Amino acid sequence: MGSALLVLTALLGGCGGDPPAPATAPRAATSGGPTSAVPPTTPTAASDMPAARPSSGLPRGLVFFGGGRARTGEWQLFAEPTDLRGRDDLLAAVRTVMAGAPDDPDRSTLWNGDVVEQVALRWDGDEGYYDVRLVDAAATRRPPGTSMREAHLAIQQVVWTLGSVGRVEAPVRFTAGRSPEPVTDLLGIPATGPDDTYPAADRSGVLSSMHVLTPAEGTVVSGVVDVSGLAESFEATVGIRVVDASGKTVLDDATSTEQCCGRLWPWRYELDTSGWAPGTYVVEARTDDPVGIAQGSDGPEIDTRTIRVD
Numbered sequence: 001m002g003s004a005l006l007v008l009t010a011l012l013g014g015c016g017g018d019p020p021a022p023a024t025a026p027r028a029a030t031s032g033g034p035t036s037a038v039p040p041t042t043p044t045a046a047s048d049m050p051a052a053r054p055s056s057g058l059p060r061g062l063v064f065f066g067g068g069r070a071r072t073g074e075w076q077l078f079a080e081p082t083d084l085r086g087r088d089d090l091l092a093a094v095r096t097v098m099a100g101a102p103d104d105p106d107r108s109t110l111w112n113g114d115v116v117e118q119v120a121l122r123w124d125g126d127e128g129y130y131d132v133r134l135v136d137a138a139a140t141r142r143p144p145g146t147s148m149r150e151a152h153l154a155i156q157q158v159v160w161t162l163g164s165v166g167r168v169e170a171p172v173r174f175t176a177g178r179s180p181e182p183v184t185d186l187l188g189i190p191a192t193g194p195d196d197t198y199p200a201a202d203r204s205g206v207l208s209s210m211h212v213l214t215p216a217e218g219t220v221v222s223g224v225v226d227v228s229g230l231a232e233s234f235e236a237t238v239g240i241r242v243v244d245a246s247g248k249t250v251l252d253d254a255t256s257t258e259q260c261c262g263r264l265w266p267w268r269y270e271l272d273t274s275g276w277a278p279g280t281y282v283v284e285a286r287t288d289d290p291v292g293i294a295q296g297s298d299g300p301e302i303d304t305r306t307i308r309v310d
Contacts, residue, residue: 002270057062058230058264059213061085062164063097064157065107067208070286070302071203075150078303079211079230084165090119093165094132097157104217106304107158110154115139121166128170129197136177142188151187155198156206163200171197209233209301211264212285222310225271229303233287236260238267239300241284250276276309283307 062079069076080102084093099114118133134140142151155172163169169191174183182196193199200206212229215221231238236259242251257265271283288298 003027004273010178012070058160058164060164060167062163063093063100064207065097065102065104066153067104067107069208070300071299074298075153077153077160077206078104079164079213080107081213082102082165085226086165086167087121090121090130090162090166091116093161094119095159097161104305110150110157113212119162121168121170124195127194128168129193130159130166130170130172132158132162132172132174134174134176134183136244137179140174140176140183140186146187148188151189152201153206155186155189156201159198159200159287160206169200171199198300206236207264208303209264209287210238210285210303212283212303212305215305215307217305218308219305220308220310221273222272223272225273225307227271227283227285227305228266228268229285229302230264231257231267231285231287233257233301234259234260234290235288236265237288238269239284239286239288240269240271241286242271243282243284244277245280250281273307273309278309280306280308296306 017201032309058079061082061084063082063084064077064079066075067078068074082093082096084096094116095114097109098111098116100109102108108288115135116132117135118131120131122129122131157173162172173196174186174191175181176183182191184196186198189198191198210229210231210233212227214228219225226239231239236257238255238257240251241249241254243249246299251271253269255267255269257267259265267285269285273281283305284302285304286302289300
């Protein structure tokens with residue numbers, strides 16, 4: 001799915017709130033690649049990094065891939081957990097979202113290959129930013145046929161991933177090749193943040209309101225299975241439905257997020273597969289939709305996981 005630079009199989013959807021840049025600062029952290037064209041910084045120990053969660057409430061170690069909304073097909077970003085955490089994993093995280101294969105086959109990267117050379121978390125006084133160096137100027141151009149929305153969400157895929165993996169929410173400053181000058185028109189999208197950076201966009205235009213984080217796609221299970229994720233849903237309600245390979249519903253239940261509204265909140269459900277016939281099942285988690293499609297809503301936000309019962 002996709003075109004020259006971007007493989008676009010996913011865009012749009014979510015919940016509200018822009019994450020601010022941090023107020024206090026270690027000096028800097030770098031990950032991979034040469035440093036000749038990057039302003040000098042002083043490394044800091046990982047223990048000196050801010051330990052509090054970002055204001056968005058997202059867990060650490062998430063990378064973001066694209067997927068379509070269940071009813072409309074409109075693209076949005078979905079979270080996927082990884083073992084990548086902290087400043088030493090910044091480059092690996094960006095390479096994962098640009099060129100990696102998501103675990104869920106319903107997801108896709110928005111980039112067509114690895115075009116990143118170096119990633120660093122830097123500080124200018126009390127203001128932090130991620131410095132992402134692309135391989136060359138060609139990587140900054142929007143491919144023919146790529147819409148502005150698609151380009152915007154490709155950039156946000158990198159911004160939100162770095163905020164989660166890097167443990168600090170901060171805007172992203174892109175450079176290309178050996179030039180130290182910031183890219184101010186990446187993929188045709190202007191840099192609107194301070195000092196020519198790209199800040200994290202409001203979740204309501206970027207992230208899905210429903211994310212299943214566990215179990216991993218294709219997990220073989222038996223007995224009680226812990227299903228968990230993140231959601232923002234009306235009255236904190238998370239619907240849980242399971243269908244078998246024939247499409248028959250074998251379970252229809254619900255659970256709740258820890259709190260309601262304002263951001264993505266954790267939720268958990270104990271799925272008891274005892275007595276189920278061996279085979280493949282799809283677990284569907286959905287937000288509540290009090291308005292209803294008949295009254296003009298786009299329907300619930302949905303995320304799924306395929307499991308196999310022994």
